[in-house]
Amino acid sequence: MTPTDPADRRLALITGASAGIGQALARVYAEHGWDLVLTARRADRLEALADELKLRAGIEAIVIPEDLADPAAPARLVEAIEARGRTVDALINNAGFSRTEGFQAVPWEQHQAMLQVMLIAPVELAHRLSPGMVDRHFGRILNVASLAGYAPATGGDTLYGPIKSFLIKASCGLHLEMYDRDVHVTALCPGYTWSEFHDVNGQRQAVAHSTPEWIWMGPDEVARAGYEASEANRAICVPGAPNKVVSAALKILPDDWTLALAARHGERLGRL
Numbered sequence: 001m002t003p004t005d006p007a008d009r010r011l012a013l014i015t016g017a018s019a020g021i022g023q024a025l026a027r028v029y030a031e032h033g034w035d036l037v038l039t040a041r042r043a044d045r046l047e048a049l050a051d052e053l054k055l056r057a058g059i060e061a062i063v064i065p066e067d068l069a070d071p072a073a074p075a076r077l078v079e080a081i082e083a084r085g086r087t088v089d090a091l092i093n094n095a096g097f098s099r100t101e102g103f104q105a106v107p108w109e110q111h112q113a114m115l116q117v118m119l120i121a122p123v124e125l126a127h128r129l130s131p132g133m134v135d136r137h138f139g140r141i142l143n144v145a146s147l148a149g150y151a152p153a154t155g156g157d158t159l160y161g162p163i164k165s166f167l168i169k170a171s172c173g174l175h176l177e178m179y180d181r182d183v184h185v186t187a188l189c190p191g192y193t194w195s196e197f198h199d200v201n202g203q204r205q206a207v208a209h210s211t212p213e214w215i216w217m218g219p220d221e222v223a224r225a226g227y228e229a230s231e232a233n234r235a236i237c238v239p240g241a242p243n244k245v246v247s248a249a250l251k252i253l254p255d256d257w258t259l260a261l262a263a264r265h266g267e268r269l270g271r272l
Helices: 020-031 043-057 073-083 108-136 160-181 204-210 219-231 241-252 255-268
Strands: 011-015 035-039 061-063 090-093 139-144 183-188
Touching (some): 011 073, 020 035, 020 139, 073 108, 108 139, 108 160, 108 183, 139 160, 139 219, 160 183, 183 219
Parallel strands (some): 011 035, 011 090, 139 183
């Protein structure tokens, strides 16, 4: 039976919840009875999702629009949740994007925003929220990384893969640190996923033509795999059999081979 007092219910904070994997994760957590804090830049989409989940799952969905490119956003977000008398039991770091125009062609401010949103903000939110999880002997931290974190960066998209690699390594370290403290830490590493991601970075047509359809997954599949892995306290989740094969191969192939493969993939995408 779900507690009627909001303070007694589990609360999940999901960043980048307005579309794609973040939106799918919100639906999965709501199905399992979690209250939600939904954050992203697009308030209208968040409000629509919150209304849907309140009606469908009977949970509380709090909308707090934020742009995590602002270095002050993580602190504001935590303070806004605390002001509502709630504590975060699950942190889902999902917000992200990529820039594929080339390292020098992209203004530094956009690189800086990418690092802030995808690297600094997730680490800061985990640092701010994990002490409370440890004190309450319950917590979940799910970092949405990528299969790209196992591969050399593709030319033209120089920072995305390295950021995801960092997120995987940091998640594994925090997983070990929190293992005996009742806080589950998991890195979710999806491969190609049907979402707005490639529309936003302008690569939809190129990626669709250069990759076979069978390697793609839906965001719902990815979200369910991530939720199950988090609950099982698995350090890393690579959803989908093809992605598991790719991740295993990338770990054992020589560096010069994987670099050559990344170069060929970049050529197919028109980035080199």
